[in-house]
Every structure is written in C-alpha cells, then in structure tokens.
Amino acid sequence: MRTTTEPLRLITSDDVAPLAAGAAVFGTGGGGAVHTVQLAVESALAAHGPVRLLRVDELGPDDAVIIMSAIGAPSVGIEMLGASAQAATLLSEVERLIGRPVTAIMAAEIGGSNGVSPVGWAAALGLAVLDADGMGRAFPQATMISMNVVGLPSEFAVMSDVVGNVTVLRTVDIAWLERHARAFTVAAGGIAIGAHYLLTHETAPGAVIEGTVSRAIEVGRRLIGSSDPVAGIADELGAAVLVTGKVVDIDRMTEGGFTRGSVTVQGIGADRGRLVRIEIQNENLVVIEDGVVTVSVPDLITIVDSETGEAISTELLRFGQRVSVLAWACDPLWRTERGIELAGPRAFGYEIEYTPFTAAGAATAGEGAAVEEATR
Structure with missing residues (x-):
C-alpha cells in the first residue's frame, strides 16, 4: 500500500x-455519477494492470495526448452504459486522423465519472494517463475548457455512441463544436463519448491544469480516511461549509442534452x-440565499452527504x-478575463457579475450580488 508521502507514478486498483471519491467532489454535481465507472475501472485494472500517471513535464517529442470524455446528460448516463468497444473505436479513428500513435489520455474534466473513466480506457488500450485535465472541476459545455481559455484550437473531434456510429467533426471553432457535438449526443440517446484536442510536449504546458488526477486521489483519501469527512475535505480543499440541512425541493429535467433545474436545502x-437554493446545469452553478448570490x-x-462526506x-x-x-475557489485560470467570459455566471444566462469566492469571506455572504428570480 502506497503512503500519502510517496509520489504517485502508477494508478493501481x-x-x-x-x-472516484475525489473526482465526485471536484465534479461539483456533474461529470456523471462515479459508482458504476469505479467498478468498470477496477475491472480494467484487474485485467490489464496498473496505468502510468505521466506528468506534463515528462512529455517527450514522441508523445501524443488525446482528451477523452463522455458528453451528455448525467441523468441519462445512469441507465445507458457505454459499449465495450467505444474507446477502442474512438482511438482507432483518432490515430487515423493524426497519422501517429496516441501515447496518453487526458481527462477533459477531473470532475465526476469523466475524471475516472480515462484510467479504465487507458488500461484497456495500453496507454498512460496525463496528470492534468482541462477544467480542474466539471463544466457542462465544450467551450469551458482551459485550452480554449489560452487560445489553443481544437482541429477536430471524434464522437462515438453505444451503437457504433462514429462522427468526425471539423468545426470553425469550439463554440460550433459544442453545438454539433450536442446534436450528435441528443441523436445518440443523450450520452456519447468523444475525443479532441491533440496535445504534445510543446502545446500542453500552460494549456492544461496540471496535477489534478493525483490531487483528486489525495482529496479522496482524506475523505475516506477521516472520522469527520465533511470537515476533513473542507480542510483539505480550503472550502467553506455554506449550509448543512436537508433537501426539501428539487426541480430537475433533461433537455437539450443537459440536466437542468434547482435544488433547495433547508438548514437544520x-x-x-x-433556505438555500442551488441552480444546476449538469453542475451546481449558483448558490442563492434570501435573493442574494453567495x-x-x-x-x-x-x-x-452530511454524514459520509460523499x-x-x-x-x-x-x-x-x-x-x-x-464552496471553494476555482483555479486561477478561470478568474482571468477570458476564463470568466467562458465560464462565469453570464455564460450560463445569469445577469450578474462574478464575485470571487473566499472561504474566509463566506460569513459575509449577504454582501453578494442580488439576483432576480427570472435571470435565466
């Protein structure tokens, strides 16, 4: 058994x-539930052995990294399992397009099942996993990715569904990729997997959020090993516990390839x-209390979960x-002007200005931005 002070070089069972526990936390409600994919990844590692975890600074001129993730409504993903050949089909088409072997997979988002699945895909395909991702959390749209923040273009995307349909997309920009990829996903029944953004030792540094796979494992170990899991992960993350209570209302629907709605928590x-309301679009987007965005x-x-921290x-x-x-602060990349433009509240239709959250300032939540009920 590895100790927490040893560097993580191989991902084992x-x-x-x-x-999975850490990725669920970073998922901010999205990225897909981790329970089923955890079993799939454990099975893949048992069958194929450990997966090498590769740092960005270890990439060489012969390395080619491809981003792979599921896309669609998480509510659909509970019932629609992936096909066994999907990842291999995707990889084969990508390698045909780029004319070279892929050596590693990177998660588009470290959050939820999309932060866990690449390990299983890499094990089955004989590839490494890059210790990085494109979000440092989960976001619902393809445009909301670190490579887009820094201006790195996505030259193509490949998508596959559970039936075996494969589509290659060459869009003028990533905003158009989001539109076409979402249409494919809806046609596929609400869930699909995709690959895009070929990364190399030249393009990856500065364009990805580094160390997030090993960080998710650290957070998960803290959660699992703590006698007070909620306090343990809050301390590990530098997060504030905004409210503890019970869910008293849920308004949730699946439309346009997203799970949308809100949940209300009554304090105990x-x-x-x-009464605290959380607005959602796959992920938890906004916290509102007494008409104020906190x-x-x-x-x-x-x-x-208040008892288990899960x-x-x-x-x-x-x-x-x-x-x-x-709640806790995002990666600094998202607090840049371009980051806020792509993934701030206005990107989701909220007519409010983004105010950086600090755990120390959580006690003064009443100073947040007022929001009208009909802002979206």
Whole structure:
C-alpha cells in the first residue's frame, strides 16, 4: 500500500476508490455519477494492470495526448452504459486522423465519472494517463475548457455512441463544436463519448491544469480516511461549509442534452431557518440565499452527504437527503478575463457579475450580488 508521502507514478486498483471519491467532489454535481465507472475501472485494472500517471513535464517529442470524455446528460448516463468497444473505436479513428500513435489520455474534466473513466480506457488500450485535465472541476459545455481559455484550437473531434456510429467533426471553432457535438449526443440517446484536442510536449504546458488526477486521489483519501469527512475535505480543499440541512425541493429535467433545474436545502441544527437554493446545469452553478448570490461559477460548489462526506451528483439528489453544501475557489485560470467570459455566471444566462469566492469571506455572504428570480 502506497503512503500519502510517496509520489504517485502508477494508478493501481488501490487508487480507484479515492480517485472516484475525489473526482465526485471536484465534479461539483456533474461529470456523471462515479459508482458504476469505479467498478468498470477496477475491472480494467484487474485485467490489464496498473496505468502510468505521466506528468506534463515528462512529455517527450514522441508523445501524443488525446482528451477523452463522455458528453451528455448525467441523468441519462445512469441507465445507458457505454459499449465495450467505444474507446477502442474512438482511438482507432483518432490515430487515423493524426497519422501517429496516441501515447496518453487526458481527462477533459477531473470532475465526476469523466475524471475516472480515462484510467479504465487507458488500461484497456495500453496507454498512460496525463496528470492534468482541462477544467480542474466539471463544466457542462465544450467551450469551458482551459485550452480554449489560452487560445489553443481544437482541429477536430471524434464522437462515438453505444451503437457504433462514429462522427468526425471539423468545426470553425469550439463554440460550433459544442453545438454539433450536442446534436450528435441528443441523436445518440443523450450520452456519447468523444475525443479532441491533440496535445504534445510543446502545446500542453500552460494549456492544461496540471496535477489534478493525483490531487483528486489525495482529496479522496482524506475523505475516506477521516472520522469527520465533511470537515476533513473542507480542510483539505480550503472550502467553506455554506449550509448543512436537508433537501426539501428539487426541480430537475433533461433537455437539450443537459440536466437542468434547482435544488433547495433547508438548514437544520445551527442553520435552522435558512433556505438555500442551488441552480444546476449538469453542475451546481449558483448558490442563492434570501435573493442574494453567495457563490457562482467558475468557483466550485459541491453538495455532499452530511454524514459520509460523499459528493452527490445532481442526478442523484433526492428529497429528504441530509446534505452539506461546500464552496471553494476555482483555479486561477478561470478568474482571468477570458476564463470568466467562458465560464462565469453570464455564460450560463445569469445577469450578474462574478464575485470571487473566499472561504474566509463566506460569513459575509449577504454582501453578494442580488439576483432576480427570472435571470435565466
């Protein structure tokens, strides 16, 4: 068993449960529930052996990294499992397009199942996993990725569904990629997998968020090993616990390839009398209390089980659940002008200005931006 002080160079079966737990936390409600994919990845590692975890500074001139992820509504992903040949089909088409072997896979987002699945795909395909991702969390749209923030273009995308249909997309920009990829996903039944953004030792540095796979494993180990999981992960993340209570209302639907809606948490114990609403589009986007926005994207908002600390994805929220709502600061890349343009509240239709969240300032939540009920 590896100790927490040793560098993580191979992802083994011992790392999968912590990775899943940490990725669920970074998923901010999205990226897909991790329970099923955890089993799939454990099975892949048992069959094919450990996967090498490759740092960005270890990439060489012969390395070719491809981003792979699922796309669609997380609520659909619960019931529609992937086909066994999907990843291999995707890889084969990518290698045909680029004319060279792919050597590593990177997660588009470290959040949710999309932060875990690449390990299983890499094991089955004999590839490494890059210790990085494109979001440092989960976001619902293809445009909301670090490579787009820094201006790195995506020259192509390949998508595959569970039936075996394969589509190659060459769009004028990533905003058009989002439109076409979402249309393919809806036609595929609401869930598909895709690959895009060929990365090399020249293009990856500065364009990706580094160390996020090993970071998710660290957070998961802290959660699993803590006698007070909520306090443990809040401390690990530098997060604030905004409210502890129970879910008293859920408004949720699947439309246009997204899970959209809101959830209301009624405070209990020391938070009795408080009502906090969280707006969602696959991920938790905005926290509103007394008509005031206290936290918003791109900062991270995660709803966890109050007893176990296990993150609850938006599609698994249920009336009566006892939950705690955590919030913490996003990667600095998302607080740049371009980052806020792509993934701030206005990108989701909220007519409010982004105010950077700090755990120290959470006690003064009443100073947040007022929001009207009909802002979206």
